[in-house]
Amino acid sequence: WFCEHGHVTVARSTPDVCCECGSRDLTRDPDVLDTWFSSALWPFSTLGWPDKTPQLATFYPNAVMETGFDILFFWVARMLMMGTHLLGETPFEKVFLHALVRDADGRKMSKSLGNTIDPLDVIEGISLEDLIKKVEAGLPPESEREDRRRRILDGVARKYPEGIEVHGTDALRFTLAVLAAQGRDIKLDISRISGFRAFCNKIWQAIGGVVLPHLPQDPAPVTDPAGLELPDRWILSRLAQTVAIVNPALEEFRLNDAAMAIYQFVWHEVCDWYLEMSKGALYGRGGEARQEAASRVLLTVIETSLRLLHPFMPFLTEKLWQELPRRAGDPESIMIAPYPKAGDFAVDEGAEHDMARLQEIISTVRTIRGENNLPPSVELSLKLHMTDPEAAARIAGLKDYVCSNLTRVKDLAFVDARPPVCASCPVAGGEAFVPLTGLVDFEEEIARQKKALATAQKDLAAVQAKMSNPKFTANAPAEVVEENRRRLEDNAARVDKITRSLAHLEELAKGQG
Ligand SMILES: [Zn+2]
Incomplete structure (x- = not known):
């Protein structure tokens, strides 16, 4: 409001007097738009409207409007009304209401x-x-x-x-995408962002450190997957499946599903399995042809993964993508490279099936190693008792992969009955055994476990005492009580685990004696 002397009065409600001279002769500024009124003009006023600018012709109407549901009526509805009224066309087709943080x-x-x-x-x-x-x-x-x-x-x-x-920009951006499940608010915890920062570091180390020196200089595409080894055929098939999940998820704005699919693929399939399995080939241990094939598959997988990841991690992917070998005519930036689409790669059911079997056997051997404290330097024999003959035949066909550096298994045999003094673990269609005679000093191992059990029981008792004190649970901050509750569960689980493994050891020692 202005008084006759031109003094300005700003107030939440209509003022009675001028705040400077006390005059009652106040006039409201006639040239004011409600903030949502000017926001309603935003889709075209920012493009030069009412002039017919090239920007207006290019960017009006737009495709997607992204905002929070709390201003749906204030802003979105008004943009639609103004656009329809003044330009005869709605300013966008779709509205994506993102989660609130x-x-x-x-x-x-x-x-x-x-x-x-x-x-x-x-x-x-x-x-x-x-x-x-x-x-x-x-x-x-x-x-x-x-x-x-x-x-x-x-x-x-x-x-x-x-x-x-x-934490970096990419880790934060990726975390928000993973947490952006539709219809749910995001509970932002720094530890989640740290988790995905570890993912960024993993990609950086795996691709920048391990992979780059082994890529072919001439990046010809993989032409005949049929002639490739199992891990190569498998990872290309997994890549096809991942692309097939990511594209519709992005179309439907399920950003979390798209981000998680890429995360699973890159970390757990490419880094955990494929890189481990193809390292030997990459270093030339399987001969030149094998090295050549593995490096081509790896380049295809890495290059495609970076393009899949790019919208979620723009900086890291661009930096790594620039390091990849390229051919004349390829785009200069990953930003303008085409997004991978279904049909670029084919699914190979047979390879996926075989690989699932192989992963199960490898994980079983690793579990047995862990439970019996057998370091990777100790070579093992693996005996399988299979009730399913088809499963047995498949595993027999995978023998070279089973007996490899991944497991440090030196020989694989099929048996009709449980061998004496061995660790065992069920597998689909049968059971796996690893003979322990000569590998484990049972006396020593039992003594070690007994000591670990005593420590675990002591820790458990301490937390139990704390948690059964009503003063503590009533007065300590909620997150401290929660942390102790978690510790209580962890310690109880530890005691339980050691007790069981001790019983198992004592049984084995008896069998040996
Ligand atoms: Zn005044």
Whole structure:
């Protein structure tokens, strides 16, 4: 409002008098638009409207509008009304309502609760001291009682004792995509972002460190998958399946499904299995033709994975993609490279089936090693007692892969009955045995486990005592009680595990004696 002297009065409700001279002759500014009114014009006013600019012709109407559901009526509906009225066309076809980000406990983020997480602090990191200063500055000073203030700041110090580490843009972006399940709010916990930062590091190390030096200089595509080894055919088939999941997920805005499918594929299939299985071939241990084939498959898998990942991790993927060998005429940036589509690769059911078998056997051998404390340097014999003849035939065909560096198994045999003094583990269609005679000193192992059991029981008793104290459970902060409850469960599980393995050892020792 203006008075006759031109003084400006700003107020939440209609003022009676000028705040400077007290005049009652006030006029409201006639040239004001409601904020949502100007926002309603945003889809075309930003493009030069009402002039017929090339920008307007190119970008109006747009395809997708992305926003929060809380301003659906304030903003989205008004953009639609204005667009229809002034340009005769709606400004977009689809509206994607993204999830709202809440704190780890599901509370709305607000400065007065001191629970906001600044994305820049997650990306670049912040010391505890600076974080406390920032939270403190956000708390409303005069209205706060001192003890509440203290409690909020102590909570921050407890939650982030070392401040927040550097996580990088890609890790934050990927985490938000993974957590963006439709119709659900995001509970943002820094530990989740740290988990996906580990994924970024894994990709960096695996591709940048292990793979790059072994890629072919002339990147010709893989032409005949039929002539390839099992791991090669398998990973190309898994790639086909992943692309087939990711594309419809993106079309339907299930960003979390797309991100998780890529995560599973890259970490658990490419890094955990394929790289391990093809390392020998890449280093030339299987001869030149094998090395050549494996490196071509690897390049195909890595290059396609980076393109799949690019929308979720723009920086890391671009940097690595630039390092890959390229042919004349290939795009200059991964940004403008075509997105992988279903049909680029074929699914190979047979390879997937065989590989599932092989993975089961390898995991079984690793479990047996772990349970019996057999280090990787000790070579094992594997005996299989199969009730399913078809399963037996398949495994027999995979013998070279079973007896390899992956398992350190030196020989594989099929048996009719359980061999004496051995560790065992069920597999689909039968049971696997590893003879332990000469490999395990039962006396020593039993003594070691008994000692571990005593420690575990002591730890368990300590947490039990704490948790059965009503004063502790009533007065300690909820997250401390929760942490102790978790420790109680973990310790109980540990005691249980050692007890069982001890009983197993004692039984084996008896069999040997
Ligand atoms: Zn005045």
